[in-house]
Amino acid sequence: MSTFALELAYWQQTTIRVLAATIVALTLTAAAVYLYLFKFVSFMQSRLGPMEAGPFGSLQLVAEVGKWLQKEDITPRDADKRLFRLAPFLVLASALLLFIVIPAGPNAYVANLGTGVFFVLAVSSIGTIGVLIAGWSSTSKYALIGALRAAGQLIAYELPLILAVIGVVIQAGTLDMQGIVAAQANGAIFGIDWIGNPYIFTQIVGLVIFLVAMQAELTQPPFDMPIAESEVVGGYMVEYTGVRFLMFFLSEFAAAIGFSAIASTLFLGGWALPASWGIGNGAFHVIGPLVISTKVLILTGIVFWVRFTFPRFREDQLQRIAWKFLIPAALANIAFTAILKVAF
Numbered sequence: 537m538s539t540f541a542l543e544l545a546y547w548q549q550t551t552i553r554v555l556a557a558t559i560v561a562l563t564l565t566a567a568a569v570y571l572y573l574f575k576f577v578s579f580m581q582s583r584l585g586p587m588e589a590g591p592f593g594s595l596q597l598v599a600e601v602g603k604w605l606q607k608e609d610i611t612p613r614d615a616d617k618r619l620f621r622l623a624p625f626l627v628l629a630s631a632l633l634l635f636i637v638i639p640a641g642p643n644a645y646v647a648n649l650g651t652g653v654f655f656v657l658a659v660s661s662i663g664t665i666g667v668l669i670a671g672w673s674s675t676s677k678y679a680l681i682g683a684l685r686a687a688g689q690l691i692a693y694e695l696p697l698i699l700a701v702i703g704v705v706i707q708a709g710t711l712d713m714q715g716i717v718a719a720q721a722n723g724a725i726f727g728i729d730w731i732g733n734p735y736i737f738t739q740i741v742g743l744v745i746f747l748v749a750m751q752a753e754l755t756q757p758p759f760d761m762p763i764a765e766s767e768v769v770g771g772y773m774v775e776y777t778g779v780r781f782l783m784f785f786l787s788e789f790a791a792a793i794g795f796s797a798i799a800s801t802l803f804l805g806g807w808a809l810p811a812s813w814g815i816g817n818g819a820f821h822v823i824g825p826l827v828i829s830t831k832v833l834i835l836t837g838i839v840f841w842v843r844f845t846f847p848r849f850r851e852d853q854l855q856r857i858a859w860k861f862l863i864p865a866a867l868a869n870i871a872f873t874a875i876l877k878v879a880f
Contacts, residue, residue, distance in 0.1 A: 553646040557635045560825075564832060565789045569597050571833070572840035573789075580844055604785075607778040612675060615775070619673035624776065624783035626666030631787040633659040634794030639714050640807050641824030642817055652713035653705060656798055657698055660753065663791070664690045667762070670784075671772035682771025685851065686762035689752055692858040693759075697749035699866035700742040703873040704735050704802045717806035732810035736803045741869045743803045745862050747835075750795045751842060752858070754788060758846040759854060792836055800831035 544552070574596055578585030586593030611617050636659075637652035639645040649655050664687060671683020705711055708719040723733025736743055752759040763771035773784050800806060807824035809815055815823070849857070 550646070556644075557646045558632065560640070561632060561635045561790055561793060562786075564793045564829065565786060566597055568793055568833065568836045568840075569789055570594060572837060576837065576840055577844045601782065604782040605779055609778040609780060610775075612775050614675045616673040616675075619669050620775075621780070623666045623670035623673065624780045624787070626669065627663045628783045628787040628790070630659055630661075630663035630666065631790040631794055633662070634791065634798065637713055638794070638797045638801060639717060639824075640828050641821050643821070644807070644825060645714075648714055649712070651711045653701060653711045653716070653802075656713075656794075657701065660697075660791075660795075661690070661694060663787070664694075667772050670776070674772070674775040676775050678769045678774050679772050682762045682764075682774070686755060686772060689755065689759065689762060689854060692855055693749040693752035693862075696745050696858060696862035696866045697753060699863065699870060700745040700749065701802060702866075703739050703742040703869050706870070706873045706877055707735060707738060713801055713806070716802060717808050720805040721808035722811045729812040730810060732805060732808075732812070734803065734805040739803060739869070739873070741865060743799065745866050745869070746799055746803070747838065748857070748862060750799065751839060752854070753795065754792055754839070756788075756792070756839060756843045758842070758849045760848055761851055761854060764848060792839055793832060796832045796835035796839065797828065799835055800828055804831050804835075806831075 570593075574585045574593060584593075586596035589595040589599040611620055634656055636646045637649050637655050639648070667686045667690070668683050671679045671681075671686070674680070704716060708716045710716060710719070720734050721732050723729070725731070725733050725737060755762050761767075763773060773781060776784060807820060807828040809820075809823070809827065
């Protein structure tokens, strides 16, 4: 009895992986918009939210996208047209690139880089360039002020975001995302291995810093000074309409999903469950994506709960939190982790 195996070329495998990752990213983004932006905030305010488009308003996002696609794509007369049109693509690309190295199973990834942590931290900063381009090319004072605010904020909070991750890298001893997942699944806390060693326990300070910095990186309230309607009308996006505004909108939520996936991988064990549970590796081809998707949606829910709960910080308060509290705390966490790593 002979068997036949379908052998795909490298470029074919990569194409399939990229398409699958894009579909997953957009699906989770749509789920987050519906669950949290449309429904969660509605329940917090004792209302139902969208109910007309589809069952319980489940197709409201489709209706919104259709509306944006029909709107006129306006470019200001004095704008730098080439850069003005390029900016939304840079911001959206930065959000989607986060998903390249985030594993969702033993083989469910686009690229398994040995420096995966470095990669996601590097590509996450590309969006800052897009924001600056959007504000400068719009030839609007409100857009420029919003872009400068965004640049100052994103640069300030990139540092604690990166420093918060270093503790995980020291503890796991690798920059490989799959290696970090394996270290948490196969580890033990004080000799107890039934829950593995998720770094939420040993790196809780790093997780809190990461979540706060993530909120600022997403320019979500209470860190939404770059787009504060009461001060700069709409910030760097004020001149954008139609499909280009839609790209900014989607990139914000895609980045929220991407950063939540990174946090889930680094601090919550990613797609794996504790190895002591005895679940075969083959089962994680099915279970893995479900496990990490659940963790991602929970963390995204925390992001939106904070968004709709806390008032906006002033610019001086925003900068003070980063430079006087988060960065020193992150450095202390790195030192403490390094000492424990050497001692034990």
